[in-house]
Amino acid sequence: MSAYTVVSLPGDGIGPEITEVAVAALDRAASVVGGLTVNVDAHDASATRWQRTGAAMSEETFEACWDADAILMGAIGLPEARHPDGREVNGDVIFRLRFALDLYAGIRPVRSLPGVRPTLAASDPIDYIVVRENVEGLYASRTGGTNVRNEVATDTIVITDTGTRKVSQVAFKLAEGRRGRPLDGRRMVTCVDKANVLSSYAFFRSVFDDVAKEHGEIGTDHVYVDAMTAFQVQRPSHFDVVVAENMFGDIISDLAAATVGGLGLAASGDVGDEHGMFQPAHGSAPDIAGRDRANPTAMVLSAAMMLDWLGRRHGDDRALRAAELIDGAVLSVLADGGTVTADLGGTASCSAMGEAIVGAIGA
Known part of the structure; x- marks a missing residue:
């Protein structure tokens, strides 16, 4: 039996929408593999929180990130949320975690993907x-x-x-x-x-x-x-x-x-010797937030990267298998092309594409 605690930071804009899809994929993959539990502990760290309280991230949330097995971040930042010197507030979360947790290696894979029009x-x-x-x-x-x-x-x-x-x-x-x-x-x-x-x-x-x-x-x-x-x-x-x-x-x-098709497909992981944080490489896209139009691919692939990192770190074949299942499901949905978002040439909503990915896990 394997069990992990993951702190999720859905963030701003489309962050909560794509995080919901990623968490559903994690739950499905863990269920298919069996003997694997991923407990997701959601926290509010965001530019919206900064606008409301003056702090983008509480000390309680920082401590939870420190104690977690991994961090899964959606997208943090809003163009209007800036410090007086012009810096965006998202750094109060992203950079603080990178520097304080010594996440010294940013790992950003890039590969040709099936069904995605070549650039x-x-x-x-x-x-x-x-x-x-x-x-x-x-x-x-x-x-x-x-x-x-x-x-x-x-x-x-x-x-x-x-x-x-x-x-x-x-x-x-x-x-x-x-x-x-x-x-x-x-x-x-x-x-x-x-x-x-x-x-x-x-x-x-x-x-x-x-x-x-x-x-x-x-x-x-x-x-x-x-x-x-x-x-x-x-x-x-x-x-x-x-x-x-x-x-x-x-x-x-x-x-x-x-x-290879844009930031909507780009997963990433920030890792160190003791901690790991995983997030899509794209931003919060506030122009489409709340409209169910976001491409969840990068977020879901980041969740797969997180499981792969946990599996390798702990010698856990269950986590590695779950990562493979999620990755394979994403590739299957992209290759089919019938349930993809507008940026990929389709007409599907974020939630519909998410459901297709989750449904393909273990299918």
């Missing part, structure tokens, strides 16, 4: 993972930059040996468990940086190269970030696992999602 003219198959360093880089200055008389503003990039080493190790471990890049099946880790211009990125590369020496069976490559954005469009089959500093990883992971 690129090139017919190369796409199947790679972007590993984003999550707690350093340029984003480490999120609340520590300077603004002098509203005339001069500065932020400082932070690259450490420890942080770069840890995220690089995650990238190589992921590569060890994969089938290699679509081009030729070769297992590869690509370091994306701007080492030709900035010493901070040259340092990032040097630490990456040092870690690579411990993984001689895995090939390595280096790509400057500007070239990377071109290669993601022109030759995506060349990539297997990609690792990058925080801001660069943020940018190239969104581009990666766009190449």
Whole structure:
């Protein structure tokens, strides 16, 4: 018997709608597998809460996230909910959890999906993972930059040996468990940086190269970030696992999602040595909130990633099987194409597509 406590943070906009679908998928997969219980403890952490109370997340919710086996986040943020300096309030939740729980590796898989219209003219198959360093880089200055008389503003990039080493190790471990890049099946880790211009990125590369020496069976490559954005469009089959500093990883992971159909399909996990948080890569889409139009795919795939992470962390075959069932159900519904949302060319509502996914689990 396996039992996990998951804190859900449905958030703002479409967050509650897609979270409802993901929780239903978790319940169904656990029931089909048997001997697996996922207890979901919902908390309010949101821009809406900030507007109402002045705090986006309570200390009680933070403690619950700390104690949970995993965190499942919907979508947090509203464009009008901003601090006086212009920063969006969503960082009060997302960044606090990433930094306080040391969720140093942002894992963002991208792959060609059945039934989804190709975005690129090139017919190369796409199947790679972007590993984003999550707690350093340029984003480490999120609340520590300077603004002098509203005339001069500065932020400082932070690259450490420890942080770069840890995220690089995650990238190589992921590569060890994969089938290699679509081009030729070769297992590869690509370091994306701007080492030709900035010493901070040259340092990032040097630490990456040092870690690579411990993984001689895995090939390595280096790509400057500007070239990377071109290669993601022109030759995506060349990539297997990609690792990058925080801001660069943020940018190239969104581009990666766009190449396979958009952020509505993009799952992600933020993981550390002790904690894990899983969420879709897209935002809260307040323009369609409450209209039952959101695509739940990314959220459901994030829930599958969460189960996979729990299964690997605890050596739990039940959780791993449940993750496979959810992933397979999503692929089946996408391939069929009859019950998909408007962004995928269909006419189904969020709830209808969710019901189709849940119904396909174990079918």
